[in-house]
Amino acid sequence: MAVRRLALELLLRVDEQGAYANLVVPARLTGTDMSGPDRALVTSLVYGTTRMRRALDFLVDRFLHDPEVEPPVRAALRMGAFQLQELKTPPHAAVSTTVGAVPKRARGLVNAVLRKVAGAEASWPDEVTRLSVPDWLHDQLTADLGAERATAVFETMNRPPTVTERPDGYIQDRGSQLVVDAVDAQPGQRVLDMCAAPGGKSTGLAAIGARVVASDLSLTRSRLVAVNARAVLDADTPGRVHVVAGDGLRLPLRPGTFDRVLVDAPCSGLGSLRRRPDARWRIDEAAIERLVPLQAALLESAMAQVAPGGMLVYSVCTLTNAELAAPVAQLLHTHPGIETLGAPSDEWETAPGGYRLLPDRTDTDGMGIARFRLPAG
Ligand SMILES: C[S@@+](CC[C@H](N)C(=O)[O-])C[C@H]1O[C@@H](n2cnc3c(N)ncnc32)[C@H](O)[C@@H]1O
Incomplete structure (x- = not known):
């Protein structure tokens, strides 16, 4: 639960305070005594949920009567949907761990919506939603690289990078x-x-x-x-x-x-x-x-x-x-x-x-x- 709670805290800093995920996540993890795998999971949840924001909102909004939910609820719904859709976390685990990390008053809503997300196929309205990029960016790279290549490039950039280290130990792409x-x-x-x-x-x-x-x-x-x-x-x-x-x-x-x-x-x-x-x-x-x-x-x-x-x-x-x-x-x-x-x-x-x-x-x-x-x- 601590992992999801920390991931939600960080997602709110990115969404609401404009923090840079690649700076705030490593800095916040430095001060914790979390194990290596837990740190990796926090990073994956925050980075992935942030990248896939547009696609996840689509998955979630299908089951919300009013999409104007408060920011901590929005962040939890996206994070739950990310685990279901991208990490392929078993539904019971994805839903229960996410619900456990949100304030009590929001648990009913988060639980109900995530269960519905888990039970429904994702049928995307268009490529730009599936790829989770802004319209202008999709248009720009489609114009510059061609549609097929732009799609392949976006798909690659939706996954975590391969970490490469130089012989002197400097981490560099x-x-x-x-x-x-x-x-x-x-x-x-x-x-x-x-x-x-x-x-x-x-x-x-x-x-x-x-x-x-x-x-x-x-x-x-x-x-x-x-x-x-x-x-x-x-x-x-x-x-x-x-x-x-x-x-x-x-x-x-x-x-x-x-x-x-x-x-x-x-x-x-x-x-x-x-x-x-x-x-x-x-x-x-x-x-x-x-x-x-x-x-x-x-x-x-x-x-x-x-x-x-x-x-x-x-x-x-x-x-x-x-x-x-x-x-x-x-x-x-x-x-x-x-x-x-x-x-x-x-x-x-x-x-x-x-x-x-x-x-x-x-x-x-x-x-x-x-x-x-x-x-x-
Ligand atoms: C892409 S980054 C450089 C990354 C760096 N070469 C590396 O490999 O670590 C671009 C840099 O240009 C710098 N910059 C922006 N305007 C500049 C200017 N007029 N003169 C010199 N540097 C500038 C920014 O401060 C930024 O650090």
Whole structure:
């Protein structure tokens, strides 16, 4: 019962107070003496119920006379339905444990509705409800990836991510590791990571032996780069991470001096929906339009830092065509002389403006990338 009660408490913080599930869940679990399996169950209940909110509301609302129920009841109904529909928990266990975790006055209602959910087939009114995404997001990825691929990608991103650990112990999605590989940094090279925080890619590049200048606009987040670098790089690591907080559009660095420049640009983050369960309900359509000019400006600014013969790498952890193709088109328009490089490895599929990792095929976060080489000397 403690597991369900804690999961409900966390769901209310996400639903009602706008907390980020991927931050609040690990933080709250740190303070408990729960066993490993119980922690995993709390995480699964909160993440899964949050991701599948739209689908679960459909399952539940069929049996509510008035869908305006108070937030703790709504959270319990969704969580119960999640266990029935997604975790395939036996009905008796799913219903009784959920009912036991809600206030006494709501138990009758939660019990009655969940029993009905358990006894009825889910016949979805449409794909967007089944996949549990907002209409605009379904339309956007359907337009960008095609209907079949968008569905497969959403289905993958509705499941928990595969956790991957680097040899140095840093937990990092394999998609991000593939971006580090794509930078193709060599030991001893000078690398600028222009949007570096929290430092996943900077530390990966330093582990290869590169001398990394890691800069980020946010001072607080820049500190995280330093903390992460201290945690994973030891004295024997040949590479280094030098942290600088600053706006990538106005970097106080000598131009034309880096062998590799990575712009891991701020983006809509639609490729990491597995990892950030509430993101789909948070991101708005207008964000994409707002981000593209910033992404293009950062890429242009990064270009000035690349040494002759060096490489410029642009990456985003999203799947929209606009956030890859538009900044790249602008760069190529301004610098027609630069060479566009091919796919970094087989995992990357051709996309407008560059290459993409699609989660359904790679079991990674979704990413976009484009790479360029400057003429030598
Ligand atoms: C996708 S995240 C970077 C993730 C990081 N590369 C990693 O692998 O851990 C994008 C970053 O861009 C930073 N950012 C946003 N605007 C920026 C700007 N104008 N200049 C530099 N960094 C910026 C944000 O603070 C955020 O940390």
